[in-house]
Amino acid sequence: MKKDSSSSFKQTRTNLSRRKTLKTIGAIAGAGAATQVSPLIFPHAYASAEPIKIGAQFHRTGIGASYGRWYERTANAAVKLINDEGGINGRPVELVVEDDGTDPKRGAEVVEKFATQHKVDVAYGTLFSHVVIGSSPRAGELKLPYVVVSEGHHVASGNLNRYVFQPGITDVRSQVISMAPWVSQNLGKKVTMIFPDFAFGHDHRDYFSEAIANQGGEVLEKIAIPPTETSFTRYFPRIPRDTEVLYHVMVGPGVLTFVKEMGQHFGSKRPEIFGFIDSLEAVDLSTPQLEFLEGTYFWEGNPRYAQSNQSEHDKFYRAAVGVDDNGASLADPKDVSTYAHMFGCWESLLIIKQAMEASDYSGPKDKAAFIEAMESLSSFDEGRNHPQGSKVFNPQIHQSFGHQYISKVEGGRMNVVHKTSIEDGMYEPSGDYTKMPL
């Protein structure tokens, strides 16, 4: 944040200056000519260099600010990549960032602002599900495509509308059910769950209970923590003695207390512990009193620590965003990223680019074509654009399904012990956005 504060008295807009953009485009066009490729691949480069505006709704303030900051950094890196390579359809991309304050009311206002004042081409957003859900009716009614990176089950549930997509990150339902086979085979079949008494906590509860039952396991106890709670020790006695696996997922500023108190409670006599890294995103694992996590397991959307078999794409992506091999900022090793989620910002922007190029998008009049292009996508191959891994996209429910990772804490870092298959996370989809009018 220190670095940002110096420039904070000006709205951060990630656009390369127009002159630089033109130079870049000129250089690329020139390079094209030199290699005998027709400059017509950039048909708009000469006609217009008006930027394609992407309205980015991020949590700059509020309880989601840890995520928001890294979402913004990742998005900036992706925009830089896109612009360095000639933009979209020959036009540079400009990110217009607005803060949603991690509040659904402000989120909806920001979407209105994108549509009517900034007149962006696409809105692109944010993590917390309530902001996404609160914003999406306005996006749909203002006919503004709204591409979210939230991991909620909202888009895939079929309850939102045709303008909302989540192509860059797997939804929570899929994440959760894909964990069940490995957990039941390797950690145990008797599970106790601790989760916040929030809708997404209930999603974990319901979908995991069902999935573990399908594996012949059972959930012994479901402990829903009230959202106003700041101390957790009193809830640990509810964990039944014959629990083999403790499943935890917490969010918000209380997470550290939660994990520390869990360690104090169990000491060395603990069951197997499996958690969603949401409990510790942006938290340094070498924090005092987190030693007890040694030997426990985490779901990760994308492995925070560079693995021994790291792909060249992850290497490239990591460097572009400015993250070191431990998942921390290159500028400050104490500044830990939200690595398990923020890849979705990178991938979503490149998917927007892909769909805009496929639909030959030139302005808001092509919105319908853009939506249809998004809906004609069906899969993404692992690569520079998709460093997290390959994905299958379901156009009916506007949702991607990808691989998930299970990592073990060993020597203060997380090592991947299992990568799920995409099929592990598949469920029967309900709803069909493509039948809704545009």
Next chain:
Amino acid sequence: MNTDSMSKSIGLHAAVILVLFLLQFVLPEYHHLSVTRIMLLAVFAMGFNLLFGYSGLLSLGHAMFFASGMYGAGLAAYHLSWSVPVSFFFGIGCGFLLSLVLGAIALRTTGVAFMIVTLMFSQVAYLVIVYFTTYTRGDEGLVMPEAARSFGFLGREFLLTDPMTRYNLALILLALSMLIVILLVRGRFGRSLVAIRENESRTRMLGFNTYAIKLKALTASGTISASAGAAYALMFAYIGSSFATIQYSIDPLLYTLLGGAGTVLGPVLGTFLMFYLIDIASEYTTAYLLVAGIILVLLVLFFPRGLLGTLKEKWIRWLP
């Protein structure tokens, strides 16, 4: 109050409504959308001010009244598929009942104890919404179904997706609330409220049933706040538990104090000011809340009784 100031006051409020009506034809699109929201929040703040500004009772729990309207209307439309007008009035009814019942209990206290009791009731209300996540989806909330985005009324079809419709419905609600508040505070009832604010025991000694008067004020205040919540749910098609958090109890207090407590237009002005303060500051800096904080401090140094409150005290004495 003499007739001259009465007619001036009516003229002023009519002019405000007229200006707001005409604004919709000239406002740029974004501001058109924003003013719609602001008008509903202003109704909320006016409801709050009816209790706080005139009877002096400071509630820190008005979010629950707003939320009762929001959830009454929203859940009826979502789960029972009731039509928009029926859901709207059901939401108002929920707010009426809640404020009547809780008011009867909370008004055993006054002053700081009243603040804390309303605050705690409101926390419970928030937890109730979260506890029944199965029906409310808790923090994530619910999106209103397609069927609740339009309604027939007097043989005409109204589309809530249409910004013009929303703007004018919000304006009608604002005008009606303003009328109700003016009628309440200008009459005998309003004077007895002010008497309670200035000296409750003396008012009681003069033979007034101050408990009944305060309960009436609280119920009216809660019901108006609930109407804002119900309208907010139906117009913007979303209900969620964040609207029941303490933040939404502080907001109307801030709007009211900023504009001027105990004036009808103060909360309206305060709502406009606060919305645009944040909206505009956020275009220049990510630290817009810092700017908002500094401006609040400066405003209060120069306008300690709120903008209209200070104006009324110093220059425009006839302001209601």
Next chain:
Amino acid sequence: MDFGPYLFLATLEGLVQAAVLCLTALGLSLVFGVMRVVNVAHGEFYMLGAVLAWWITGWFINHPAVGFLLALVLGPALVGVIAWICERFILRRIEYDPEATIVATIGILYILQQSALLTFGPDARPVDTPFYFRVEFPWFGYSGYKLLVIAAAACLLSVAWFVITRTRIGLIMRATQFDRETAQTFGISVNKVYALVFAAGAAFAAVAAVLIVPIQQAHYLMGGDPLLLSFIVVIIGGLGSLRGTLVAALLIGLSDGIISVFFSPTLAKMVSTLLVALVLVFRPQGLFGVRNRL
């Protein structure tokens, strides 16, 4: 876990929570008791204390106890100075008008919170305990530091009680609280007393934060809960009564802890909140408050 040990653990947790409540409420009890203004920014002084503790202990990673003691002195002192500035340049100029004070302190809240976000960042950060000690009960382990928090609360409460009832400063404070005008005619500089009380109240909040932050964490939005909880404790206890603050903290902490054994967690929170609210409904002056002479 069996019922007995479970109840024991819940009671222990309730006691710790009561200690935390006592500590956080002390500062507000002072400010609210003497000045009778609603200081919405009080929780932010608490937050600043926690953030400063994180910052100062960061210099002494190898000697957590040294860093912690230094934080316990420097943190509250700095916070006291900040509060003094707010009092001198804002609150005094609006003459502690109750309504204007609310707006002004909401402004101060935004300023402090946002400054913390810009410098400290949005992440939750831990502060190491000055010592590691895990109390091993036969049924579960428990943080030794949490027990220290209970002791610290008892100490600070005694100090506050001594200062208020047995010293000249305390006498002046009580006089000002009882009747501002009369105190002034007796040559007490009310302005000085207010400045002192406001700064001391903020410093107290910071002391509480430094003591509590090792069992929680520093975060720029952490001020909200302590603000609300300490308001509740102070009012339920009865304005200006230290004994009331103690009893109210015990009542809230223990009921919250013990009720959590019998209901599902969120329901327990609802029940305990309602119960505490009802205490006030039936005793509007608070447990140990004096009914206003009306």
